[in-house]
Amino acid sequence: MAELVIFLVLMTLGYLFGRHAEKRHYASLIGREKALNALPAIAMRTPPQDVIYSQQLVMGNTVISVDYFKRFLATLRNLFGGAVTSYETLLDRARRESLLRMKEQARELGAEMVFNIKYETASISKGQRQAIGAVEVLAYGTALIPDVPDNRLES
Amino acid sequence: MKYENPQIPEGINSSSTNPLKELLLLTSGALLALAIIAFVVGQASGWLAQFIPFETEQAISASFNRVGRADPPLQQYLDGLAERVQHSMDLPGGMDIQLHYSSGDTVNAFASLGGHVVLFRGLLEKLPHENALVMLMAHEIAHVRHRDPIRALGQGIAIHTLLGLLLGYVDAAILGETGLLTQLHFTREMESEADMAAQKALFSIYGHTAGAGDLFELLHNEHAANGGAELPAFMSSHPLDQQRIDALVRQAEAQGWVQQGGVKALPAMFSDWLDASGKK
Numbered sequence: 109m110a111e112l113v114i115f116l117v118l119m120t121l122g123y124l125f126g127r128h129a130e131k132r133h134y135a136s137l138i139g140r141e142k143a144l145n146a147l148p149a150i151a152m153r154t155p156p157q158d159v160i161y162s163q164q165l166v167m168g169n170t171v172i173s174v175d176y177f178k179r180f181l182a183t184l185r186n187l188f189g190g191a192v193t194s195y196e197t198l199l200d201r202a203r204r205e206s207l208l209r210m211k212e213q214a215r216e217l218g219a220e221m222v223f224n225i226k227y228e229t230a231s232i233s234k235g236q237r238q239a240i241g242a243v244e245v246l247a248y249g250t251a252l253i254p255d256v257p258d259n260r261l262e263s
Numbered sequence: 264m265k266y267e268n269p270q271i272p273e274g275i276n277s278s279s280t281n282p283l284k285e286l287l288l289l290t291s292g293a294l295l296a297l298a299i300i301a302f303v304v305g306q307a308s309g310w311l312a313q314f315i316p317f318e319t320e321q322a323i324s325a326s327f328n329r330v331g332r333a334d335p336p337l338q339q340y341l342d343g344l345a346e347r348v349q350h351s352m353d354l355p356g357g358m359d360i361q362l363h364y365s366s367g368d369t370v371n372a373f374a375s376l377g378g379h380v381v382l383f384r385g386l387l388e389k390l391p392h393e394n395a396l397v398m399l400m401a402h403e404i405a406h407v408r409h410r411d412p413i414r415a416l417g418q419g420i421a422i423h424t425l426l427g428l429l430l431g432y433v434d435a436a437i438l439g440e441t442g443l444l445t446q447l448h449f450t451r452e453m454e455s456e457a458d459m460a461a462q463k464a465l466f467s468i469y470g471h472t473a474g475a476g477d478l479f480e481l482l483h484n485e486h487a488a489n490g491g492a493e494l495p496a497f498m499s500s501h502p503l504d505q506q507r508i509d510a511l512v513r514q515a516e517a518q519g520w521v522q523q524g525g526v527k528a529l530p531a532m533f534s535d536w537l538d539a540s541g542k543k
Contacts, residue, residue: 123282123283134273138270138273141270141271142270144268145267145268145269145270146268147268148266148267148268149268150266156264156266177282177286178282180286181282181285181286181289184286184289184290184293185289187289187293188289188292188293191278193277193278193280193282193285194282194285196276196277196278197277199276200276200277203276221266
């Protein structure tokens with residue numbers, strides 16, 4: 109009986125705090141994305157050929173943990189199969205946050221844009237039974253920093 | 264080439280399903296599946312348990328021999344009756360009934376593993392005549408004959424183990440002595456079957472079925488006296504007493520048995536024997 113009560117308390121806490129954290133994070137993400145849209149992040153490999161840039165590797169890293177409620181839902185999904193919707197928002201937030209942090213690093217360097225961006229994901233505490241404890245997302249790319257204010261090649 | 268990052272619309276990479284609704288759906292699905300599996304496992308184990316040899320039951324229940332017997336005159340009388348019942352019920356070879364007696368006030372009697380049957384003084388002193396006593400014994404011996412103790416135990420242990428495996432707790436107490444006793448929960452079908460077999464034995468011993476219902480009248484009065492209405496039939500493991508009496512009458516009519524007859528009185532010394540043991 110005691111275990112059931114503890115379980116319910118954890119579930120309620122997880123749900124309430126998780127929902128609150130998620131709403132706040134999304135608000136922050138949308139605000140910062142609007143601000144950084146001026147610094148494009150492009151997945152193409154070849155940078156523009158008409159300007160000389162100095163290039164620098166930039167990275168953005170995020171680790172987000174799962175709350176108890178989401179973890180339990182995912183465990184049930186493991187039984188029945190189907191889309192684990194409880195983790196979808198988690199990964200969406202982690203990816204967008206990593207991208208933003210990478211852009212922020214690029215802005216610190218005075219870059220104009222970031223090219224050839226890629227993502228990597230790792231799940232921390234992989235060994236602990238099947239529960240995913242936390243998710244790490246790394247976004248990295250090449251920041252293109254203009255050498256001089258106006259350095260277009262003479263055509 | 265102009266490179267841009269427009270604001271991406273929300274809600275593409277995540278679903279808008281309500282997590283609470285999903286939780287409710289998945290949890291009720293899981294609980295339903297669990298209930299079905301537990302039911303199937305229980306029924307299967309109950310059925311399989313009857314193939315455990317009786318000798319194994321006797322070996323497991325050897326600790327029962329510590330439950331006392333009555334003083335010689337009473338024990339002899341009871342054993343004598345039990346012998347007659349066993350003969351009339353045609354028990355398989357090797358199935359020996361061991362009658363035990365407890366001087367407690369409980370108005371009850373039960374059959375456990377290995378052919379051990381325990382009669383309590385509280386019930387014995389309320390029996391009106393020998394026919395009721397034979398009916399009682401025949402009922403308990405019928406449980407043994409039908410292997411009801413091992414079947415009930417098998418079902419109980421199987422479900423307990425399944426839940427333990429799935430939900431992750433281990434309760435070793437089930438294997439102890441208290442575990443063996445407390446898990447004995449006969450279904451209503453088992454009780455009805457035992458009633459039918461008992462009345463058949465009663466008829467073959469006395470030539471009529473008079474007095475068969477008196478045992479249940481007595482139990483009914485006991486239940487009523489203990490306060491509280493009887494639980495509705497589906498909530499209690501014993502079929503309601505009146506239903507049992509009716510079922511007995513229907514069986515007698517169907518078989519064409521004589522239902523009237525003189526009941527045999529208990530021996531004159533019977534209540535003295537009970538009092539003597541109660542004073543210990």
